[in-house]
Amino acid sequence: MNITGHTIFLPGATSGIGLALALRLQEKGNLVIVGGRRTELLERVAAEHPGIATVRVDTADPDSIEAAARTVLAEHPDLDVLIAMAGIMRAEDWTDPAGFVATAEATVTTNLLGPIRLIAAFMEHLLAQKSATIMTVSSGLAFVPLRPTPTYNATKAAIHMLSESLRLQLAGTSVEVLELIPPAVRTDLMPGQATSETAMPLADFVDEVMSLLEARPEATEIRVRQVEFLRGAEARGDYPQVVAALNGSDPHARA
Template structure:
């Protein structure tokens, strides 16, 4: 994927990794549109960074279709879509409320991005140079027991991305998976001061560097996610799983 001269839609780009990447792409010379649920937050981003904002509820199929119609009408040169939206909440299977968390997580993290891809992919194939980027997690490869459905949705998105790449082989659309490690964001309400997490600016800088230096890469893997990504191959899966589980 080229890192400049694109028109990029970032679904779920109003905070955390999504917003940080939006700013990086904007500064690199791309037209960036972020989409999210909160109009006031979109307006703040536009005022602060000059990045266009559009409303989106990733759990609502009609909202995704409305976003498609709006963005493609305004930006017929749209050539990249990044599916960022996601929630991460702890679950205990024996707690009655956990099933609701699991269902909302699947709707947001899995069905939402899949619907987004189905909606935008045919349009992108008509562009001479296009890309779809999905965002999974190191937890797609070694799950965190405290967030079983989140980890499962990220594993499912990895699998979906692999199949999507094969189905779009021979088209103009490059399919890229970004798999972050634990990054200092507000995901799961932990705040931005977790010393065990990778600083957000360091993560996005490394991602942009990898996209620039490896434009044909199928996966974007910063160094700090590789112990998770390759745990199975390295024979360290059980050790890493137990460490994540806190035992």
């Protein structure tokens, strides 16, 4: 993926990694549309960052996704990049069946069904472009599990395999599939993560992501150095040790 001259939609990007990435992509000469559920946050983004377009979308609601897609494509018919950024991360206790099911279902709806529905809503349009990109967002936890978040881990593993599979199906078309694999980053995704010493500073993460995109436009995975500890565990043969290290200290360590 070249990093300039695109029209890019990032749903779920009113804060954290999504907003930081949106602003950096705008700086590179792209027209960026930010999507989010809360109108007041969208209005703040538009006011504080002139040139950023916004659209309301609830990625847990299929009707909202369809409506947002219609709006985006009507207002920005040259859209050629979709970054499926939305996600939630919540702790679960599977020893308490009554307590975890609702959280697990909400996580699957947002983290897995959300990207599937978003991609479906834009696929016909993207296939009609001369060149286009779908960027998914998985996690280092797609490859090594964090004890408190079983369903989050599972949805991110599913996003990784979805990305791999879509890349195979779309080979020979105009659409490339790119997977962004973050480590733990200092955002509000989980309580305490924004101040975790072992989580990667947000600015450093986005700097490295942009550098990787610029240096390797042909890449299929964008993974910063800090996530390699998790991403390469099986290939290196130290998976049990990595699982133990990840789950034996700060729950955000290297995640």
